[in-house]
Amino acid sequence: MEHITPSGTTAQTASTIAAARTALVTGSSRGIGRAVALRLAQDGLVVAVHYGSDAVAAQETVDMIHVKGGQAFAVGADLGTHEGVLALVEGLRAGLVAHTGDAGLDVLVNNAAVTSSGGHLQDETVEQFDRLFAVNVRAPYFLVQQLLPVLRDGGSIVNIGSAVTRIALSDELAYAMTKGAIETFTRTLANVVGPRRINVNTVAPGPTQTAGLTAAMAAMPQLEEMLIAGQALPWVGQPEDIADPVAFLASPDGRWITGTVIDASGGTYLGPKR
Template sequence: MQQQPATRTALVTGSSRGIGRAVARRLAADGMVVAVHYGQDAAAAQETVDLIVRDGGRAFSVGADLATHDGVLALVDGVRSGLAAHTGDAVLDVLVNNAAESRSGGHLRDETPEQFDRLFAVNVRAPYFLVQGLLPVLRDGGRIVNIGSAVTRIALADELAYAMTKGAMETFTRTLANVVGERRITVNTVAPGPTQTAGLTAAMAAMPELEGMLIGGQALPWVGQPEDIADPVAFLASEEGRWITGTVIDASGGTYLGPKR
């Protein structure tokens, strides 16, 4: 059995808030030095770093716009230099592709080419080329975890383009697992359902009955919390997850499994 290094490292994209923040905090609690990526909100990313440090962990922030290829390259460089500065070695153990664009026209009739292209740039192209750029420094036996979505198995008309991007990432997961498996690197997707981040909290405040509607469509009787997603990510990133690769773990609380009665 491969022995884990004393200090492991992780990059969590889009970890200034929400699910990404919960994942970053959980991996830091497991002893990893975490690169906290943000797109625009440097203050929120610093808050994530501060929370990790307050809890006794180690982290640093790095900003990059993943809608552009130059931004992806900047993130690769920033992570490598940040890891070297904080650990003395630019080696990565865990990559969590969490950052995602969800804003679009929604329904097929309302989508625009510009919105469509941005969705695929952030949600598909960026993770692809981030993996390409970081594979040379990803340790043998490392982990890649993609954050997907339950919308790939639930046909929601107003999330068509977004669901397509997450479907692409599921294909990426399976195929990449075969590509990098000889280096003992595992690749998996964790697919959340409705999760209580700032956007959902605001929606439930504006529509009080929404919480009941969401719970009514799930097997488990609570709205998902960011920590409910962070825990399976941490499992896949751990030594215990070493024999799981190329798969999608549904972390939706059993969203839309069918009629309860």
């Protein structure tokens, strides 16, 4: 294991650093994104930990990676604006050069997303709708556009989708539409970048125990039992349950899988149990 200094730099030679595989995980200051960042760092990648507004939480993710002997750095940007997307690209390039000596990227994980406002069709506002599509659809699209010049041949793009695209939840309509767009984006983009041996896939979680669901379960003790009753596998999904298939798709082992959606929901709403 390489030696990590307090600043997060390593004692490797310049040639070894330049050969490091790299990843950007958007929205990785907490939850699923944090678990993905930790797992990719565990696999030896230098990870750019993106955050929207919580720099402290992002630094916690970076510190967790450093403690385990990995390499990471934080970069902040509001993906609700196109200027934020461009700022993330510039911050990423600068961070990669500083940490590896090269701006090349191997893995892009589009995880950052705005969740539904929890309203039904008649309650959704134009502002909420536009924010959902700006962060969940427009940002991944233009982030890929801007990063393709530095994404290395043979790299991977993993988009985080949702099981809501196959489950009709009336209070998730606008959110489900954004995740449906991501699935279409995945299939078509796989054809666009396939000649460069870049694979593109979506991982679609079901209910996952991040901070929001943990709070909901605390307020409604029977919720955990209700969620498990609707799944084939008898536990509430953990962020690590999503991070593992993401890491697989981003690894050489996933090289022949592209343009597809991997359901990582524990078998949510497969049908009545016998």
